Amino acid sequence: MSSACPRSRTSDTMATLMIVVGVLMCLATAYALRGGLFAPRKTKIVGMDLRGLAFGALSVAAAMWFFGPLFGIAIIIAVVIHEYGHVAAFRVAGHADARFRLIPLMGGVAISDTMPDSQEKDFFITLMGPAIGLGPMILALGLSGIMWDISEQAAVFLSTFAVVTGALNFFNLLPVWPLDGGHMMRVIAHAFWPPLAYLLAIAMSAA
Template sequence: MELLNIECLGKRLRLEGSMAGWQQLYWDNQLVSQKSASADNQSFTIHEFELSRPSSLAEPSHDDVITQTNRQVMKVRLESDVQWQPFIINYTVLVDNNTIADGQRNSKDIERQTPEVAPVKQQKFSFVGLASLGFKLLKSAKVIKTMLAAASVAAYSWLFSIEFALALIACLVIHEYGHIKAMKHFGMKTKGIYLIPFMGGLAVSDERINTRWQNVVISIMGPTFGLFMSIGCMLAYWLTGNIFFAGLASFNALLNLFNLLPILPLDGGHILKSITFSMNSMVGLIACIAGAAAGVFISYSLGLALLGFLLLIGSLEIVFEWKSRHQSHLLPLDRYGQIFSTLWYFITVGLLIAIIWYFAASGDEMLSMPLEILRS
């Protein structure tokens, strides 16, 4: 992950590193120093490299020839002290033993940073690249967004009824808006909500996350907004006595509870991955595999083909996460963040179950259906 990115002698000085201990220092996107992962690595690290420049500050003309004798060799030294939980990095940059920059960065700075983008390499034609381009065009086309929303309403109306379709769309939009709200909280640019027939919804952002905490908040805010909607529908039911609001509260709670299953790529799976991989890579791998195994059992028991398809995507995500564990750019959760995220998850799950249980106790057959699904 990117630990530091500051200006040094008119160029960018960037420090990349991970909890495994390795660090790489770049000046003007050129690797100038690196430290390998080792059990002997300490939090305090020193990187040194040399630069040469003309002894005169004036730029040479085309007729001038700069020889080695009229070049000045400068010794650059970066001293950094990294504490991972909670994350703090203190740094000092020296040129010829003179301090030119120093300061401190914490997790808030990591959340707000825009990571360095590697130069784009020219690639040959491929169907994968064509599909990627098509998906980018899809995301940028507002007319496609409208068409997908209309197709979702039509599909759900055909399966059930127009009333149910509109209610389901409302549940999906509120859920996805929770994700969008969290992204905007972290200053991320968003492209809005996309409704996909029979698949649900998708909140799209132009930017990648920098910390596990961002991943937790963005993932859990969808179900949290869904919880708020169920509570609002419950209040409307108490005020009006209209059973429609009771049914909407209960089924919306079931929808968001399903999304909190600890299975990738569902929101619950992302929360589980962020918490466990922040503890230890092996703990994260075991937890995600256990979640996938539970998902296979649920998919087979209930005959949920769509869940099986999602599990395939989630399995690829687990493999990718494990392979890139030493090069991950994500700042891990500290102990407080792990505990808080776990409590937030279980409180949300508990309240959603409580809403389902409350309406099932009324004895109404329709309102008892979500609880019967849970018991199955």
């Protein structure tokens, strides 16, 4: 009994620290993506992208069907945050037409009608997909630690979301094409020796 209270206080302290770190990381990411988090004011929406809505609805349904409601919703939110990081970075780099689409059972994809005009912008756009999820992941993990006594279901969802987001980021950072990690490796290789970038692309595609 005497050791339970100190452990509880330690857990609360760790949870609070993670919440603070998570909030700071979210603010830092928002600063890095300033100007790109929201669509330009001049953007006009003409009609509805019925195909995009259908793909999005099908993605949500498929995730909930195959992984269960809790895990499925966590996956969808993690994927949306990840792809939105790419879209916001695209906008920062001057691509006002950037958007993303959910793909059933495969995640999502961020697209623009034009390619980045520099290797630096290409790297930034690729990096911000995984980077934008770090703050929410740590924040959710910290919140889950203090939510058990309030709502066990909410705590389970927050911890599930944190694990899913971490797994998604880890997977996407693997040095395999066409994942973000493989793309960034090719950009770095191109900066030092362009022929190496093409060799890496061939090797990663073959793998």
